Amino acid sequence: MRPFSPVFFLLLALFLLILIAAAALLRGRSERTKALVISAACWLTLLGFIAYKYFLSIDAELNELTASMGGFNWWGELPLQLCNINMLLIPVAVLKRYRPLLSFCFFVGPLGALMALVMPGTGFNGYSIFLPRMLGYYGTHFMVMIEALAIAAFGLYRPRFRDLPLTMLALFVIAFAIFCIDMLLRVSALHPKANYFFAVETEGNPLLELFHSWIPVPFLFLLPSIVILGVYAGVITAGFALAERFGAGKRKKQA
DSSP: OOTTSHHHHHHHHHHHHHHHHHHHHTTTSOHHHHHHHHHHHHHHHHHHHHHHHHHHHTOHHHHHHTGGGTOOOGGGSSSOSTTTTHHHHHHHHHHHTOHHHHHHHHHHHHHHHHHHHHSOOTTSSSSOTTSHHHHHHHHHHHHHHHHHHHHHHTTSOOOOGGGHHHHHHHHHHHHHHHHHHHHHHHHTTSSTTOOGGGOSOOTTOHHHHHHHHHOOSTTGGGHHHHHHHHHHHHHHHHHHHHHHHHHHHHHHHHO
16 A cells, blocks of 8 residues: 555545545435534544554554654554544534634645645555554544545535634644643653654654754744645635635526
């Protein structure tokens, strides 16, 4: 299994078909029902995530591959990365209908999951998809991606330009909270190399290394990423606005 391989695209198509089928089955159902379905999917993904991490803890090959990075550490496997934190936030967002959080999950969830899928870490690239760690890694990230997309696909959220400042603020606040957790884990020695959200070290990421060359300060070097998120979210929002305008014009002509 490698990014952009036939198996990768087959799995991507499969998960997108699941999303399309779920949206069709839930058409006409109440928003509460749709929110509960998304939440249940996130909770099941979280259970799978816990099982996946257990298999990582007993994966001798992976521990050998990551020995230079400290090997397996439960404190380093919490659902606090940019992608999997959405398993925790999406249920809150859809059940409470809090727009800044809905916006954050809709924009950041698929982006974070896709980044993890196309840039897998050590031990998750070039191995059989049937290995427990591979099933857990790719299954978790594909599920997070479609769960975040479902927020819009199920009609629970439509992005508006007025949402973008609060979305960027939400990312800043959440990223800073995660940075504080990183520092707490490091200072307490529970996980001396804690680096959730890549908030302390770039770990060789070329884009983050560029940002770090501009702002060589932990956490602050992430600020350009927030600006990029704003641009990305603006493009997606513009696409929704054009689609709605086109749909409205088409309905007006038919009338």
